[in-house]
Amino acid sequence: MTSLDPTDLRIIEALQRDAHLTSHQLAEVLNLSASQAGRRKQRLEQDGVITRYVARPDPTKLGLGVQAFVQVQTATHTPEAHRSFLSLARRQPEITSAWTLTGEADYLLRVFCTDLAALNTLVQEILLPHAAVGRVQSQIVMDEIKPDSPLPT
Secondary structure, eight states: OOOOOHHHHHHHHHHHTTTOHHHHHHHOOOOOOOHHHHHHHHHHTTTSOOOOOOOOGGGGGGGOOEEEEEEESSSSSOOHHHHHHOOOHHOTTTEEEEEEEEESSSSEEEEEEHHHOOOIIIIIIITTTTTTEEEEEEEEEEEOOSOOOOOOO
């Protein structure tokens, strides 16, 4: 683990709020020189503390009106079944995040679909027919109360 000092944490907080901050803007926030701010940011990137910068479009503006969480229980727990299901999850553009879990479900998938018919197609024609899948349970998001937010520092 990389040792992070309070200035590093402030850089991370600032970049989580606005990843477009230039070294000059970051320097103003941190009360550092632009070169110091830029070097520290670069070190955080090289050390893998900052892994990427992303844009977060509004799903509804992209025609993705349904967000759901899908729990998947596998029918078998072999390494091959696991690899095969992970491959399926990575290939499906509707699946934007996937986690392995403890408890009743083996996987939790975050999906975005155009409508309920598209979600039904994903579940009925893609997930359930997969040999590794035993059971699928979907929860449709009614309202997003707290969207993805910055990680605590």
